[in-house]
Amino acid sequence: MNSIQLRIWRGDDSSGQYHDYKTEVDDGMVVLDAVHKVQAEQAPDLAVRWNCKAGKCGSCSAEVNGMPRLMCMTRLNTLPTDAPITIEPIRAFPRVRDLVTDVSWNFRKKLTIKPFTPRKPDFPDGEFKMQQEDIERVQEHRKCIECFLCQNVCHVLRDHHKHDEFIGPRLLVYSAALELHPADTADRLKSLKDEHGAGYCNITKCCTVVCPEHIKITDNAIIPLKERIVDEYYDPLKVVLRVLGVRR
Amino acid sequence: MSQMTLPVKRSWGETQRRDAWWKTPVFVFLMLSAFLVYANIRVFEGDNYYSGHSTAEANRATNYLTPFYSPLMFEVESRAATPSGHAWLSSGRPGWLPAWLSPAALILIFPAGFRFTCYYYRGAYYKAFWQDPPSCAVGEPRNEYRGEHRWPLLIQNIHRYFMYCAVVFLFILALDAWHGLHFRKPDGSWRWGIGVGSIVLLLNVVFLSGYTLGCHSFRHLVGGHRNAMSEQAFKHKLWKCSTCLNEKHMAWAWTSLIWVAFSDVYVRLCATGTWTDFHIVF
Incomplete structure (x- = not known):
């Protein structure tokens, strides 16, 4: 003792x-x-x-x-x-x-993210056919236990109180789990850029440091989303290729 | 029973943390500052970029070009009589270019921009230089915050263009390392060989490749942009290789930064004749 x-x-x-x-x-x-x-x-x-x-x-x-x-x-x-x-x-x-x-803000904010919108099922009973290697990436995001330690340590919420403009690391992980899912068809990039403020993250990786599930929040969820936003809104080359019909 | 009240907003550096949280930002601040000062001195020195220019007889056989001056756009005027053979413009300095601008000043924007907009360095220097935040769960000096959501830091989204340039630079530096395995004989012919400088330049390419090919943008563009990766096996393989490097991105970032500076120091020491390169010519 x-x-x-x-x-x-x-x-x-x-x-x-x-x-x-x-x-x-x-x-x-x-x-x-x-x-x-x-x-x-x-x-x-x-x-x-x-x-x-x-x-x-x-x-x-x-x-x-x-x-x-x-x-x-x-x-x-x-x-x-x-x-x-x-x-x-x-x-x-x-x-x-x-x-x-009172962490209920997180659950209210979660409702503002477009839910899982699956493509047409592969089988008549509604089942999907997916390769394990395609689903592995989003399985990491689904390990989240919603302890909100990442939300707490994120200085954008903790110190700057941007709760109205930024959804925080936990909900970016949730968005990544949907956005990177091979069977999902919804486009969340515009809302992530504008209403959900993905650009507020300045990659300090504090969320990754405190995550008890060891999810690589910054590297495997936030940065892939930021890169997709760059693809769609900030990459002039891709805009030109889209206009020319070379890219979707 | 203590009678402290819990502050709602913490002042700069205020925290309940007891560990030495300040060590990492101080390390980053000192290392990046030292690198910036050294790189600026070297860029504006405008000389001592090629070991073959050395006053030491043994070093004149070597063919090491410092990565700070590679690609060498033109030979500086003081070396016009003994050209290194690495210059891209054989006619020398373009007439429109001010005399105080060295060949390095023309190209360093690309590797510097790549590192400045790198996701790892961004997080590191926001903490170390801008205290935004000083460290995790430590109070900040400012109330206002715009992040990378608005100008001016919105410009960080240009990172992938610097990455394209960095990939091109890898090929150029690999060519320099290849040239570093060639040694000049007294009759002017070239022979195979290997020297300490050759190994330094080869390792420089290895470390820079580890850093560049594990870059978050590279990882995204080679396959991360796809959801169903299994549909393109080659891209999936590339993504997995890049992910493997990306997991140690911080280590690659520091190793490559320190080594590129060391490579420059080594070539400079050889070029000035301060250090004699040990090499074996076959």
Whole structure:
């Protein structure tokens, strides 16, 4: 048993403050275990959202020592104990209470993206024939657990609050999963360029750094979308080729 | 119980992070600044670009052209009597060109533009030079933000055109590396050989190829633009090869940048006679 100090932010969207808690922890415990211990022994009114404790539900997102992380996947022995471990709610969304934030903006924004629009099925029963190598690329995007750590660390949302103009990395990954899908026929490039603000991303790769599913968000989702937008709107050579009928 | 309130907007550099988050942006700032200063000095030096011009007897047999001056558009006036043989314009400097402009100044816009608009370098220098943000989850100095959504940074979308030029440059630099395997005999004839400079120039092509062929735009244009890749097996193969290089794009970017500077330093040292190239002529 070791003794550690946690500095947990408590309050709601209007005000709040850090509270220090000292607690005993065992080997192998994660940050969420320590928070639960504090909740059980010292602060029964501490609000914390969690569900699977296995890094798959994306509920326990928080900022641990300033970095966006899943509390259930952050082992205490990986953190320095010479000072209190700071735990805060994620910053890009309104705080409900203590460590719980209102992430519903993401789900509302998701509805503004054109849904999957499949081509005509290959078989009478509605089945599609697809090669594994064609589908592999979008399978990476579908690993997303919607923890919104990428949205939180993205400075366009976190610091510049461009929620009305930019959909953020998570929803760009969602768009890429649809746009790069071999059976999809919808064109989302104009909305990605204009309403969803793909150009706001300045490729700092912070979203990739914090992704607990290790999705290469910038390289495999955002940049391929940016390149497709260049194809369609910023490449004069391709515009000429399209006018001449050489390209579609 | 501590009584700190949580700030809604963080000030410049403010963060709860305890790791040395500042190390990477400082490294990027120092490395890119050093490269920019060195490259500018070399571009405006206008000499010492060809090892065969050396005052050292042993180096006069070598045939190394620095990548900073390749392709060599014309021979500078001070070397007109002993031309390197690499100049594209045999007539020398065009009359309309100011005398202070070196041959390197005419061509460096292409590799410089390629790196300036590169997706990796963009992210790196936005952090290191513009603090936008200084690092992940660290407060920024400015409130206003336009990103690459509007002018002037909308111009970054020109990247693929610089990539086309960079691919052409690979062939030119490969030709220079090939020439670097030829050594001049006292009677003026050329013989096969290999020297330290030959290896330096060959590695330069290898590192630049790793960087250029793993570029995000290259990866997109060779196959990434397609959804059903299996329909074109060759393009799919190219995309997979490019993806393989792209996974280490940052490493290729730094290795090739450092090596191109080292190649220039090496050729310059040979050209000035400060360093004697070791080579074996067959």
